[in-house]
Amino acid sequence: MFRNCKTCGFKFVPGDEEDAKLHKDFHKNYTHGIALKGWRNERVVDMDSLENGRVILVVNDDPPAHIKKVQEVIKMMESELGDGWIYHKHCKVYLFISSQRVAGCLVAESIEKAYRLVSNSDAKSDVTTTTKEEKSVSTTLQFGGVSFHREIVRKNHSTKNERTSEDALLGAVICEKDAVPALCGIRAIYVTPSNRRKHVATYLLEATRKSFCSGLSLGHSQLAFSHPTNAGKLLATSYTNTESFLVYTTNSL
Ligand SMILES: [Zn+2]
Structure with a gap:
């Protein structure tokens, strides 16, 4: 048995x-986290006020060993966040290394537009109607009249997924109808259980904000988040300091 x-x-x-x-x-x-001592030619993101660790950026042109390690980390993330949607080759992957392990990972991609979330307080007055039916679809992203469904495909119905399904559930996310220009989309953030509540996610967001566009540091609220879960919404709200942060839909792989 x-x-x-x-x-x-x-x-x-x-x-x-x-x-x-x-x-x-x-x-x-x-x-x-998966063991990683580091690489001789690793790309460390320059960050002040970062103790007990460092953030490494990995892109698709990097040596195969680096990509292989990233894929290992992604596989671990998928056991928690769902299979097959997290990574594509144009992503920039940020690894938080602490005690020679990958304590956290952030996957970011270039985007062109995002939608401002209608914050809870605005929602009552600005959004015309959200029917009961729409609300009951727990993983719907709604832009104006159009609804986009979350892309997570859960191939393995193991207890791992059941355990986190509550966290992955998401009320209808309601956004403004008109897109705004955006540059950097956060596809996924993951922090290993023993490293949670140590601001690892915040450090990863900071590294992304400062280094995603070379020679240009983005503002906190310029980062856009894809399909935020409830935990993701809390993180994004506190990081961007607004309930109406930017969200976007990821393209299918
Ligand atoms: Zn175990």
């Missing part, structure tokens, strides 16, 4: 030595 680890979701046969070892490695990677 299989058993699932409640923390990392790993499926194993109790008492099987080989399984126990595989689980031990996976569990450590899951909770503390």
